[in-house]
Amino acid sequence: xxxxxxxxxxxxxxxxxxxxxxxxxxxxxxxxxxxxxxxxxxxxxxxxxxxxxxxxxxxxxxxxxxxxxxxxxxxxxxxxxxxxxxxxxxxxxxxxxxxxxxxxxxxxxxxxxxxxxxxxxxxxxxxxxxxxxxxxxxxxxxxxxxxxxxxxxxxxxxxxxxxxxxxxxxxxxxxxxxxxxxxxxxxxxxxxxxxxxxxxxxxxxxxxxxxxxxxxxxxxxxxxxxxxxxxxxxxxxxxxxxxxxxxxxxxxxxxxxxxxxxxxxxxxxxxxxxxxxxxxxxxxxxxxxxxxxxxxxxxxxxxxxxxxxxxxxxxxxxxxxxxxxxxxxxxxxxxxxxxxxxxxxxxxxxxxxxxxxxxxxxxxxxxxxxxxxxxxxxxxxxxxxxxxxxxxxxxxxxxxxxxxxxxxxxxxxxxxxxxxxxxxxxxxxxxxxxxxxxxxxxxxxxxxxxxx
Ligand SMILES: Nc1nc2c(ncn2[C@@H]2O[C@H](COP(=O)(O)OP(=O)(O)OP(=O)(O)O)[C@@H](O)[C@H]2O)c(=O)[nH]1
Ligand SMILES: [Mg+2]
Numbered sequence: 124x125x126x127x128x129x130x131x132x133x134x135x136x137x138x139x140x141x142x143x144x145x146x147x148x149x150x151x152x153x154x155x156x157x158x159x160x161x162x163x164x165x166x167x168x169x170x171x172x173x174x175x176x177x178x179x180x181x182x183x184x185x186x187x188x189x190x191x192x193x194x195x196x197x198x199x200x201x202x203x204x205x206x207x208x209x210x211x212x213x214x215x216x217x218x219x220x221x222x223x224x225x226x227x228x229x230x231x232x233x234x235x236x237x238x239x240x241x242x243x244x245x246x247x248x249x250x251x252x253x254x255x256x257x258x259x260x261x262x263x264x265x266x267x268x269x270x271x272x273x274x275x276x277x278x279x280x281x282x283x284x285x286x287x288x289x290x291x292x293x294x295x296x297x298x299x300x301x302x303x304x305x306x307x308x309x310x311x312x313x314x315x316x317x318x319x320x321x322x323x324x325x326x327x328x329x330x331x332x333x334x335x336x337x338x339x340x341x342x343x344x345x346x347x348x349x350x351x352x353x354x355x356x357x358x359x360x361x362x363x364x365x366x367x368x369x370x371x372x373x374x375x376x377x378x379x380x381x382x383x384x385x386x387x388x389x390x391x392x393x394x395x396x397x398x399x400x401x402x403x404x405x406x407x408x409x410x411x412x413x414x415x416x417x418x419x420x421x422x423x424x425x426x427x428x429x430x431x432x433x434x435x436x437x438x439x440x441x442x443x444x445x446x447x448x449x450x451x452x453x454x455x456x457x458x459x460x461x462x463x464x465x466x467x468x469x470x471x472x473x474x475x476x477x478x479x480x481x482x483x484x485x486x487x488x489x490x491x492x493x494x495x496x497x498x499x500x501x502x503x504x505x506x507x508x509x510x511x512x513x514x515x516x517x518x519x520x521x522x523x524x525x526x527x528x529x530x531x532x533x534x535x536x537x538x539x540x541x542x543x544x545x546x547x548x549x550x551x552x553x554x555x556x557x558x559x560x561x562x563x564x565x566x567x568x569x570x571x572x573x574x575x
Contacts, residue, residue, distance in 0.1 A: 130230035142218030172196035203245035340389035347426030348436035349397025430458035523547035
């Protein structure tokens, strides 16, 4: 039973049109009532649930701000507790002063994600849905938002529920076999059913791979010797004139970073200073930053000028080993091509383009997605947002099912198979938030912002 009342500013810090201080808990209404004065002399404790009231918030006889106060009584609220929201004029000082007044009147400052945690603890939402709330708050692209909303609708919870039902049925048949060996339930006959469950898990895992990209995004660095057209390529990929382009080698001296979505995946594109032995200290610093960008990148575009013979400086670029997917991009193919592609390169594909004229850019975009495992452009149905912890648990369910499936195929011992299936079932339950320990819960909710 939760018996304290929490409060936090639920709108972002900074100046805004309105600011909201939210309270949840048994004393939410009486605390705000003690600070609230309305022209109609309303007492909040007497008003109907889900109503809004105009007035002002006072502290020690002085008015802090005008406010609209919403009173929502349990259980039809976000947390299933009494919830009061004070809408005041935005601005850091007013909202902060109201929060202070509310805390002085008996509320406790909410921890990160504590409102959503209470919604979970009080049974209003599943753990999966709680995390979806976080994804919605953080979504960086429209597709990310759609996937999060789907998750809030409980799509993953449903999939897991379906899996647990199937496993429970198999386990039940197995118990019959163990208890009544004479009935002759064949263990081998269970193998295809177990394999089907393993396949369900494999599909969820593969969907979560594009989900990972949507949550965490991708950093793509464009590298090459000076003047090969890196900045032109950045502009082509962004479809805007972001970086300065000139025929003078060494134009870009600092790394330029820009965020833009690629098929629903948030990508940070980095244009870098051309790699060469730099004499000027500014250029040398630029080259150092290029190497730092290479270290951070999830994917490299090695750019060369196809209209010129290979340079010694190209070799530096071609010999980069970043341990991430790398595409060789011969540029300027609108001019006569003289550069020959070395046969033994360490890149996953060669994607010729003309950055200046836009030739090959679409193919390059698709190849970038393919190289990071997003395959074709992810769609709403092919995306599942899971965090590292969830993917790890799901992978364990998959491993246990693979083991069980093998045991069944080989006609192994019934009690051993039952034990493996039970472990898979338990892990799936844990993933659904059924057997969740307090420490895991805290870890999950601490990733939220305060006020959510
Ligand atoms: N013909 C042709 N010219 C291009 C193409 N891409 C870039 N250029 C030209 O190549 C020159 C250098 O382009 P930039 O984009 O500034 O090259 P960069 O690699 O960023 O150069 P630094 O910043 O100096 O390292 C400019 O004159 C561009 O107009 C292309 O596809 N075709
Ligand atoms: Mg440049």
